[in-house]
Amino acid sequence: MQPPTRLLITTGWSGRFIGLLLGALAVLGQAPLHFWPVTLICLAVLLARLKWAAGAERRIRAGFSAGFWFAFGYFMAGTYWIGSAFIARGPEFIPIMPPMILGLGCILAFFWGAAGAAFTALRLKGFASLLAFVSFFFLAEFARGHLFGGFPWNLPGYIFEGGKAMSQAASIVGVYGLTLYVFILAALLYLIIFSGKRLEPLLVLIIAIGGVFSYGTLRLKNANITYVEDVKLRLVQVRFLQRDKFDPDKSIDIVNQFLTQSVSPGVDEVTHIIWPEGAINGLAIENEALLNAMGRELSLETQTPPVWLLNSLRHETRPHPKTAEVIDDYYNTSAAVTFNSQGIPAVAAYNDKKHLVPFGEFIPGGKWMEMKNVPVISTSLLSISAASKKYNADFPGLPRLSPQICYEIIFSGFTPRPNREKAPEWILNQSNDAWYGDSFGPLQHSNMAAYRAIEEGLPVVRAASNGISGIINPYGIYEEKLGPETSGIIDASLPKPLKKTLFSSRVNYLLLLINLLTALCCAAVDGKRKLPFKIKSST
DSSP, rough: OOSSSSGGGOSSSHHHHHHHHHHHHGGGGSSTOOOOOOHHHHHHHHHHHHHHHTTTTHHHHHHHHHHHHHHHHHHHHHHHHHHHHHHHEEEEGGGHHHHHHHHHHHHHHHHHHHHHHHHHHHHHHHHHHHHHHHHHHHHHHHHHHGGGOOOOOTTTTGOOOOGGGGGGGGHHHHHHHHOOOOOOOHHHHHHHSSSSSSHHHHHHHHHHHHHHHHHHHHHHHOOOOOEEEEEEEEEEEEOOGGGGGSSSSHHHHHHHHHHHHHSSSGGGGEEEOOOOOOOSSSSSSOOOHHHHOOOOOOOHHHOOOEEOOOOOOOEEEOOSSSSSSSEEEEEEEEEEEEEOOOOOEEEEEEOOOOOOBBTTTOOOTHHHHHHTTOOOOSSSSSSSSSOOOOOOOOOOOSOEEEEEGGGGGSSOSSSSOOOTSOOEEEEEEEGGGGGGOOOSSSHHHHHHHHHHHHHHHHEEEEEETSSSSSEEEEEOOOOEEOTTTOEEEEEEEOOOOOOSOOOOOOHHHHHHHHHHHHHHHHHHHHHHOOSSSOOOOOO
16 A cells, blocks of 8 residues: 555654654644644644554554654653753763653653554544544543653643633643543544545534634633732742752852842731742751741841741651661652741641652652662652642641642642542642753643643642742633743732632543543444454344
């Protein structure tokens, strides 16, 4: 079978290169560009390549290659900023950067390769083939976001800018629902570009895009934001280079800049000061000199010092189950520190991180890898411990909140909503985006944070070192923000939550179930078509 154009070739190095290029172009739909029609076109071409591969001599191999190389280009172009973390950490980390980045790209691309192989194995035609494409690739993305801890960075649903009309559908179906929607749009676009029947799929495409856009426009038009009384937040941001955090003198200077910004004019009207992750190294909540310095500076400015929300490592010890030794555990935590009128500090509450960054905060492979002295990028410790469960928090003077530290904000449905407890009224996202360098990484991270606000109907207060800090209202719109290049403060009120949105974590699993059933039906149709005998009716 000869391909109609070289664009559809999936075999050989030319086919791999074409897939790689298409995947890299598809990233143009993600933040900050959001050229989402480009992503849809690239996915439509991927479907055409898979349809051609289904007729190849080694179709399963060709299908895996088409999916894998497209995804490899997509993920390498979308997560290139990971290299900045290795460079910032020091010269000894640079040699391990290429294998780590390439290895991550291969792992992520494997999910799409498996989806491509499954698609070509069935060799379905017509409408069934479109259903198979949509369901298999949705399942690949769902698996990528959940298996082995998950890494749901740049899901296709994120191509619609958070806070704009198209993103508002996430309040019903979440970002996984929008990811399914993107694959459906790509399948319709495939029909328009590659099939003889163009009018019907074009009309369906227009209705599908127009319907979501209209819903989002109407939702934003009727938006009504109210604010929590007696709460005034101060977000503090200082521009710094991550590599400077490993120089003791420069690190102290950075902390001093945060202190200076924190007590700048207007602090007497502030109830809470929020610092991002990365502002302070190490065990900040055990650093008496630092806590006392903050208290002293605040007490000079006001008789009612604000509560200080900071990010810190937290240390615990526990007995070894078999020996007399003591085990040290370290947690990445959000902490609330209060001060009396004399500036005496007290740690009032804390909330530990559940989702840890592989190789950044823990080593996959556990103790065996640690015994091989594989270093952790973000700390000098061998590994940070994960919280056994994610809890909501009650910090002094604030409505109940869900602290989601850095990486945790990218997980859809992660916000705890226990049945017998009061639901959270806002999300606190403290992040250190300085690891990303001057890349698209901070802007992609910010876009994902906006989606959590839309899904949950909760405001997100975001303090991000060298990222985008600000107040995101429950519609995913930044009411105030500071960009990655900016040092400064934001004094702002805390928006109130909306009524509970239709979205919940159950929606994600309902979508999973629907697509699993669809995939099984597609496999059943293919199996029936391949039976070497006819099934006789029992009637």
